[in-house]
Amino acid sequence: xxxxxxxxxxxxxxxxxxxxxxxxxxxxxxxxxxxxxxxxxxxxxxxxxxxxxxxxxxxxxxxxxxxxxxxxxxxxxxxxxxxxxxxxxxxxxxxxxxxxxxxxxxxxxxxxxxxxxxxxxxxxxxxxxxxxxxxxxxxxxxxxxxxxxxxxxxxxxxxxxxxx
Amino acid sequence: xxxxxxxxxxxxxxxxxxxxxxxxxxxxxxxxxxxxxxxxxxxxxxxxxxxxxxxxxxxxxxxxxxxxxxxxxxxxxxxxxxxxxxxxxxxxxxxxxxxxxxxxxxxxxxxxxxxxxxxxxxxxxxxxxxxxxxxxxxxxxxxxxxxxxxxxxxxxxxxxxxxxxxxxxxxxxxxxxxxxxxxxxxxxxxxxxxxxxxxxxxxxxxxxxxxxxxxxxxxxxxxxxxxxxxxxxxxxxxxxxxxxxxxxxxxxxxxxxxxxxxxxxxxxxxxxxxxxxxxxxxxxxxxxxxxxxxxxxxxxxxxxxxxxxxxxxxxxxxxxxxxxxxxxxxxxxxxxxxxxxxxxxxxxxxxxxxxxxxxxxxxxxxxxxxxxxxxxxxxxxxxxxxxxxxxxxxxxxxxxxxxxxxxxxxxxxxxxxxxxxxxxxxxxxxxxxxxxxxxxxxxxxxxxxxxxxxxxxxxxxxxxxxxxxxxxxxxxxxxxxxxxxxxxxxxxxxxxxxx
Ligand SMILES: Cc1cc2nc3c(=O)[nH]c(=O)nc-3n(C[C@H](O)[C@H](O)[C@H](O)COP(=O)(O)O)c2cc1C
Ligand code: FES
Numbered sequence: 001x002x003x004x005x006x007x008x009x010x011x012x013x014x015x016x017x018x019x020x021x022x023x024x025x026x027x028x029x030x031x032x033x034x035x036x037x038x039x040x041x042x043x044x045x046x047x048x049x050x051x052x053x054x055x056x057x058x059x060x061x062x063x064x065x066x067x068x069x070x071x072x073x074x075x076x077x078x079x080x081x082x083x084x085x086x087x088x089x090x091x092x093x094x095x096x097x098x099x100x101x102x103x104x105x106x107x108x109x110x111x112x113x114x115x116x117x118x119x120x121x122x123x124x125x126x127x128x129x130x131x132x133x134x135x136x137x138x139x140x141x142x143x144x145x146x147x148x149x150x151x152x153x154x155x156x157x158x159x160x161x162x163x164x
Numbered sequence: 165x166x167x168x169x170x171x172x173x174x175x176x177x178x179x180x181x182x183x184x185x186x187x188x189x190x191x192x193x194x195x196x197x198x199x200x201x202x203x204x205x206x207x208x209x210x211x212x213x214x215x216x217x218x219x220x221x222x223x224x225x226x227x228x229x230x231x232x233x234x235x236x237x238x239x240x241x242x243x244x245x246x247x248x249x250x251x252x253x254x255x256x257x258x259x260x261x262x263x264x265x266x267x268x269x270x271x272x273x274x275x276x277x278x279x280x281x282x283x284x285x286x287x288x289x290x291x292x293x294x295x296x297x298x299x300x301x302x303x304x305x306x307x308x309x310x311x312x313x314x315x316x317x318x319x320x321x322x323x324x325x326x327x328x329x330x331x332x333x334x335x336x337x338x339x340x341x342x343x344x345x346x347x348x349x350x351x352x353x354x355x356x357x358x359x360x361x362x363x364x365x366x367x368x369x370x371x372x373x374x375x376x377x378x379x380x381x382x383x384x385x386x387x388x389x390x391x392x393x394x395x396x397x398x399x400x401x402x403x404x405x406x407x408x409x410x411x412x413x414x415x416x417x418x419x420x421x422x423x424x425x426x427x428x429x430x431x432x433x434x435x436x437x438x439x440x441x442x443x444x445x446x447x448x449x450x451x452x453x454x455x456x457x458x459x460x461x462x463x464x465x466x467x468x469x470x471x472x473x474x475x476x477x478x479x480x481x482x483x484x485x486x487x488x489x490x491x492x493x494x495x496x497x498x499x500x501x502x503x504x505x506x507x508x509x510x511x512x513x514x515x516x517x518x519x520x521x522x523x524x525x526x527x528x529x530x531x532x533x534x535x536x537x538x539x540x541x542x543x544x545x546x547x548x549x550x551x552x553x554x555x556x557x558x559x560x561x562x563x564x565x566x567x568x569x570x571x572x573x574x575x576x577x578x579x580x581x582x583x584x585x586x587x588x589x590x591x592x593x594x595x596x597x598x599x600x601x602x603x604x605x606x607x608x609x610x611x612x613x614x615x616x617x618x619x620x621x622x623x624x625x626x627x628x629x630x631x632x633x634x635x636x637x638x639x640x641x642x643x644x645x646x647x648x649x650x651x652x653x654x655x656x657x658x659x660x661x662x663x
Contacts, residue, residue: 031428
């Protein structure tokens with residue numbers, strides 16, 4: 001994957017990251033809550049910060065890295081300004097979800113996990129959004145959409161394009 | 165006058181917030197945010213309460229709002245009084261009695277509709293009496309494995325330990341399921357109450373809810389519910405509750421992987437035994453139950469085990485929160501007694517496919533469940549009847565497909581999904597799924613199809629017998645059922661030649 005040249009809205013800030021770490025490290029099973037908080041703040045988890053996390057939790061770097069790489073959610077590079085997740089699972093498939101997947105890839109001209117050259121969008125697959133009664137479904141950042149046709153997808157993108 | 169506008173994720177995905185905004189602009193009436201009733205083809209479905217009457221309208225867009233306010237009952241989107249809607253009337257709502265009815269985050273509404281009665285009764289019982297009630301109700305785990313809940317609780321109750329835990333499995337990873345989400349967004353206090361009762365029953369003082377990260381709206385609402393329950397002194401007085409979020413891994417719905425994840429580790433499954441009931445979270449005795457299982461407990465304690473036990477069929481007692489999803493005309497949540505025929509669900513209740521084409525197959529019980537053929541649609545929905553057909557009720561999700569679906573592609577996807585989501589601990593699942601995907605691709609491409617079919621069947625046998633958990637152990641079911649009933653979709657001869 002090519003490194004996204006455009007900067008994420010929040011740049012990695014060691015002191016802010018450190019503060020998050022100190023806040024959360026005391027809770028039982030702290031690693032996931034810490035990683036979530038970091039990613040929520042910066043959009044990704046900087047690999048350089050892994051040793052600091054490891055030390056604070058008395059873990060090896062390999063253990064922390066192992067956790068980051070195990071879970072689909074965690075990113076080690078900044079995403080685009082918006083993350084579009086398209087549901088690939090069965091209920092969405094039954095309502096032409098595969099069409100929507102292909103359409104999104106074509107329209108954005110990226111594959112899954114890719115970011116558009118403009119840095120506007122990152123496209124991710126997702127396996128069910130719990131919107132299976134209103135399939136096919138997708139999510140843009142935290143906003144869920146249902147009964148998404150290719151036309152609706154385009155209209156949404158246009159609207160977002162104009163808004164930004 | 166009050167206007168009810170659901171705030172559950174699916175309704176929001178169809179514009180419910182915009183509808184609520186439009187009401188705010190056009191009327192001084194109070195806006196109440198409830199959960200969804202689960203009639204998703206009608207969402208956003210709003211209700212206007214005037215005096216005693218609650219009139220439903222749906223599906224409503226923001227543009228419809230002024231005309232609804234003007235025309236009232238005469239409006240073409242008016243569905244009549246909510247209580248008269250057939251799709252609701254046919255249901256037996258025990259677990260979902262309040263979902264969509266009350267203001268989701270009003271603890272007063274919750275209490276007014278029978279909330280915390282179960283807890284009140286539980287407080288008058290000994291732990292053993294609570295466990296007995298759950299046993300007698302016949303309640304079995306709704307997360308997938310259908311293990312008797314009372315027996316699980318007994319094991320934890322019988323353990324001597326300084327600390328025990330109640331862990332709620334809200335990972336809801338199965339495609340076609342959304343009941344957990346609906347309860348957490350529509351009647352969150354019922355889950356909190358259920359967990360508190362579980363705590364009393366087994367002597368646990370700390371609860372965790374492990375919620376999948378794909379549900380940010382449920383997170384937002386449920387976090388508020390926890391805060392409210394603390395403020396009103398329900399939580400924090402002998403029982404604490406914390407909401408944790410997963411990180412996008414289907415396997416973390418498997419209870420031991422979930423516990424690993426809660427402990428801050430990779431979501432890799434553990435060997436069983438020891439059972440989580442004996443050695444669970446942080447090595448302590450732990451009840452792990454699904455959202456619906458726990459949210460059903462308050463009913464049992466409030467109304468008595470008998471009231472629950474008397475519903476259902478055979479060994480499948482009580483109600484099942486069936487979720488009709490995918491290509492179906494009337495998708496949604498239907499809480500019904502066990503025993504209803506699949507056919508009735510698909511046609512009479514669900515109305516057939518949304519596309520109007522014939523139903524080709526349904527997948528029940530999530531991505532690890534078999535694809536059922538039309539010849540099996542007479543099957544009554546019970547754990548036993550489904551198991552007899554190598555099918556699964558699981559979490560109650562039913563995904564409907566019309567005749568345009570290609571079953572070889574579905575089989576390929578089942579293997580691919582397993583490859584993407586395997587935790588990697590055991591070889592049959594980790595490697596078998598990758599090989600399985602390749603072999604199916606070869607069959608589809610017409611490369612030595614009969615030889616590869618044999619290979620695929622062998623591979624499935626290895627996965628079935630050799631996997632450590634149901635991820636690799638059940639993935640063969642959708643694959644083999646597709647192969648058995650729709651060989652032509654694979655480009656294979658309909659009948660296997662005799663050896
Ligand atoms: C691969 C896999 C995924 C699972 N996913 C879930 C899930 O998302 N939610 C759930 O409640 N149970 C899930 N289960 C079942 C759990 O392991 C466990 O049986 C359940 O949480 C116990 O609760 P119950 O007895 O109330 O059903 C899954 C099991 C497997 C093997
Ligand atoms: S399968 Fe796509 S939202 Fe559930």
